[in-house]
Amino acid sequence: MTGLGSSLALNSALKATSERAPKANASWKPTPARLWWRPWDRDLASPAGRDFTDIMQRNTYRAGPDERGHFGIHGGRFVAETLMPLVLDVERAYAAAQADPAFDRELQYYLTHYVGRPSPLYFAERLTKALGGARIYLKREELNHTGAHKINNCMGQILLARRMGKRRIIAETGAGQHGVATATVCALFDLPCTVYMGEVDIERQKPNVFRMRLLGAEVKPVTSGSRTLKDAMNEALRDWVTNVDSTYYLIGTVAGPHPYPMMVRNFQAVIGEEVRTQLQAAEGRLPDSLVACIGGGSNAMGLFYPFLDDPSVAMVGVEAAGLGLDTGQHAASLAGGAPGVLHGNRTYLLQDGDGQILEGHSISAGLDYPGVGPEHAWLHDVGRVRYESATDAEALEAFKLCARTEGILPALEPAHALAHVIKAAPTLPTDHVLVMSLSGRGDKDIFTVASALGVEM
Amino acid sequence: MSARPASGRIGRRFAALGAEGRAALVTFVTAGDPDAGTSLALLRGLPAAGADLIEIGMPFTDPMADGPAIQAASLRALAGGATLATTLALVRAFRDGDDATPVILMGYYNPIYRFGVDHFLVEAAAAGVDGLIVVDLPPEEDDELCLPALAAGLNFIRLATPTTDDARLPAVLRHTSGFVYYVSIAGITGTAAASDHAISTAVDRLRRHTDLPIAVGFGITTPEQAAAVARVADAAVVGSAIVSRLAAALNDRGQPEPGLVDHVLALVSRLATGVRTARR
Ligand SMILES: Cc1ncc(COP(=O)(O)O)c(C=O)c1O
Numbered sequence: 147m148t149g150l151g152s153s154l155a156l157n158s159a160l161k162a163t164s165e166r167a168p169k170a171n172a173s174w175k176p177t178p179a180r181l182w183w184r185p186w187d188r189d190l191a192s193p194a195g196r197d198f199t200d201i202m203q204r205n206t207y208r209a210g211p212d213e214r215g216h217f218g219i220h221g222g223r224f225v226a227e228t229l230m231p232l233v234l235d236v237e238r239a240y241a242a243a244q245a246d247p248a249f250d251r252e253l254q255y256y257l258t259h260y261v262g263r264p265s266p267l268y269f270a271e272r273l274t275k276a277l278g279g280a281r282i283y284l285k286r287e288e289l290n291h292t293g294a295h296k297i298n299n300c301m302g303q304i305l306l307a308r309r310m311g312k313r314r315i316i317a318e319t320g321a322g323q324h325g326v327a328t329a330t331v332c333a334l335f336d337l338p339c340t341v342y343m344g345e346v347d348i349e350r351q352k353p354n355v356f357r358m359r360l361l362g363a364e365v366k367p368v369t370s371g372s373r374t375l376k377d378a379m380n381e382a383l384r385d386w387v388t389n390v391d392s393t394y395y396l397i398g399t400v401a402g403p404h405p406y407p408m409m410v411r412n413f414q415a416v417i418g419e420e421v422r423t424q425l426q427a428a429e430g431r432l433p434d435s436l437v438a439c440i441g442g443g444s445n446a447m448g449l450f451y452p453f454l455d456d457p458s459v460a461m462v463g464v465e466a467a468g469l470g471l472d473t474g475q476h477a478a479s480l481a482g483g484a485p486g487v488l489h490g491n492r493t494y495l496l497q498d499g500d501g502q503i504l505e506g507h508s509i510s511a512g513l514d515y516p517g518v519g520p521e522h523a524w525l526h527d528v529g530r531v532r533y534e535s536a537t538d539a540e541a542l543e544a545f546k547l548c549a550r551t552e553g554i555l556p557a558l559e560p561a562h563a564l565a566h567v568i569k570a571a572p573t574l575p576t577d578h579v580l581v582m583s584l585s586g587r588g589d590k591d592i593f594t595v596a597s598a599l600g601v602e603m
Numbered sequence: 604m605s606a607r608p609a610s611g612r613i614g615r616r617f618a619a620l621g622a623e624g625r626a627a628l629v630t631f632v633t634a635g636d637p638d639a640g641t642s643l644a645l646l647r648g649l650p651a652a653g654a655d656l657i658e659i660g661m662p663f664t665d666p667m668a669d670g671p672a673i674q675a676a677s678l679r680a681l682a683g684g685a686t687l688a689t690t691l692a693l694v695r696a697f698r699d700g701d702d703a704t705p706v707i708l709m710g711y712y713n714p715i716y717r718f719g720v721d722h723f724l725v726e727a728a729a730a731g732v733d734g735l736i737v738v739d740l741p742p743e744e745d746d747e748l749c750l751p752a753l754a755a756g757l758n759f760i761r762l763a764t765p766t767t768d769d770a771r772l773p774a775v776l777r778h779t780s781g782f783v784y785y786v787s788i789a790g791i792t793g794t795a796a797a798s799d800h801a802i803s804t805a806v807d808r809l810r811r812h813t814d815l816p817i818a819v820g821f822g823i824t825t826p827e828q829a830a831a832v833a834r835v836a837d838a839a840v841v842g843s844a845i846v847s848r849l850a851a852a853l854n855d856r857g858q859p860e861p862g863l864v865d866h867v868l869a870l871v872s873r874l875a876t877g878v879r880t881a882r883r
């Protein structure tokens with residue numbers, strides 16, 4: 147950990163951007179002014195003679211995507227013609243819902259009374275003491291109904307699917323948290339639900355598979371390809387293309403064709419919006435840094451998005467480094483991938499020189515995806531968010547520390563975020579306020595953790 | 604209306620078949636399935652067996668619009684070492700002995716994007732490729748490959764589907780060239796088949812919007828189905844059935860049994876007879 151970002155890192159990020167950027171479709175380029183300042187380099191004065199506020203008014207990190215779904219060169223709508231009219235339908239229906247106050251009222255009602263929002267922002271006093279640096283706050287998304295942030299998005303999308311008159315819901319899932327959240331809202335609104343899940347993930351997330359079945363969902367094992375999340379998404383797309391009239395595809399992260407990355411981000415932004423208010427009450431100010439794990443990147447986008455235009459707030463997304471970035475056995479698509487097109491959008495992908503998609507590896511099924519949401523890809527290119535990674539072993543250590551110091555079993559996904567906090571917090575001043583997204587609880591992972599620790603259950 | 608002069612191998616082939624008064628048989632095989640040698644032998648035999656146009660699948664790890672048969676073909680080819688470069692080499696080798704049969708590459712965008720669009724278009728044209736079908740590039744993404752391909756003198760063949768309504772059709776047809784590929788079912792390759800009535804209604808609808816030849820595919824497996832399509836459309840496309848016939852001639856270790864090429868070509872001949880005897 148080299149402190150919160152260095153100008154070197156930024157320069158190389160910018161250089162990398164211009165080298166990587168393909169020529170096509172750069173209709174929404176960040177203007178140079180966006181790159182003038184480095185929000186995390188707070189010891190560097192803002193560029194002399196620049197009216198900073200003015201730049202911020204004209205240039206925002208929150209305006210994306212453009213009308214074609216692009217975040218810089220990323221995003222877009224790379225789907226088969228059969229699906230394109232459906233994707234356009236979702237876009238139109240979502241725009242109409244956004245403009246309708248009744249939609250928001252309904253969503254707020256269920257978020258409050260069913261999901262249990264707002265989730266607490268908890269000052270982790272013992273963790274702070276143990277690490278001896280930054281003041282650590284945990285955004286307790288694991289306390290939501292169903293135990294993760296995934297339900298924020300599912301609630302939004304199920305209400306949209308109802309407005310669209312859809313009669314059947316499909317979803318993909320990795321860790322099973324999105325599948326459980328989808329099965330839950332489908333039970334609540336009495337809609338049949340089919341969840342695609344890779345055979346490998348079914349094996350390592352058994353509790354969630356049973357949970358989905360109890361909730362009345364059909365869990366379809368996916369045996370193609372690497373039998374994990376990417377293949378589950380392929381199968382869900384194959385289902386959607388076959389059942390075009392009846393079916394709504396409820397995507398679980400900020401990926402897929404436009405408008406999904408934007409829509410899921412907006413449904414998850416409640417995380418960051420609450421943090422802003424809650425931290426104002428607790429500390430009377432903005433956070434200094436935000437940390438979240440990145441699978442597709444929905445909990446991270448939800449936390450980051452409301453703060454993107456607050457230059458004093460640094461942000462770190464933590465990818466899964468698996469057995470180590472240099473082993474090739476990881477799921478860090480920003481650190482180890484290259485731009486490509488999969489599942490409806492352009493983004494960083496783990497792929498070989500021929501453009502064939504590689505299998506990711508992570509101890510955490512929810513991070514085991516060879517891509518990342520297109521908005522993160524763009525935030526990486528422009529340097530607004532810094533992306534780090536944590537290995538399986540580091541995540542396991544973080545899991546244990548969180549259990550012992552705070553009495554919270556985190557999911558293995560946010561344990562990656564915590565692994566980064568463990569490295570970063572001791573290097574930060576004691577008045578530095580760090581907020582970490584504790585995106586889910588770890589009950590689903592106890593079998594995986596036991597086997598990693600060599601414990602027979 | 605989008606009408607284009609009948610130029611290039613695709614245009615010439617449809618013009619000649621039009622003069623004969625019959626529809627075309629378009630056959631699909633995956634490049635390098637199960638290995639480069641077998642694949643080339645198969646390709647070389649297709650024209651004589653009755654294939655009028657040849658679609659060659661570019662293998663991809665994540666073929667989202669394909670059913671189990673073509674997914675498996677893709678994975679077999681990749682396991683056999685196929686890449687986009689070897690696919691182009693295969694086309695070059697085929698062209699050495701056949702300068703008339705149109706060749707269309709079909710697949711997904713990522714391998715092309717990774718290869719580099721400009722580089723790919725130059726290499727594809729030089730290899731003797733006539734057209735491209737890229738499943739995950741709808742008209743909304745025309746800047747990516749469609750417009751550069753047209754500029755490079757290649758045809759870009761668009762898929763029209765049952766979900767493409769009259770309002771959307773003009774946009775789908777606008778930059779389409781060579782022919783239009785009507786996907787007869789909402790679904791993946793090699794699963795369901797559309798009724799003859801549904802197909803003829805759809806073809807009539809397309810004809811109101813375009814003068815381009817219309818090919819119909821997805822779900823055609825028998826000579827009878829191919830004949831039924833040939834009566835109403837300008838071409839019948841058969842993919843999964845051919846690929847499945849190939850798979851049936853592999854041994855337990857995935858290696859070709861003797862006679863594999865002949866078995867597959869025999870199926871193609873039967874399909875061709877179906878198409879050729881169908882009178883419009
Ligand atoms: C608890 C938890 N956190 C994080 C993730 C990763 O998803 P995302 O990056 O979209 O937040 C998952 C996915 O399954 C999850 O279950």
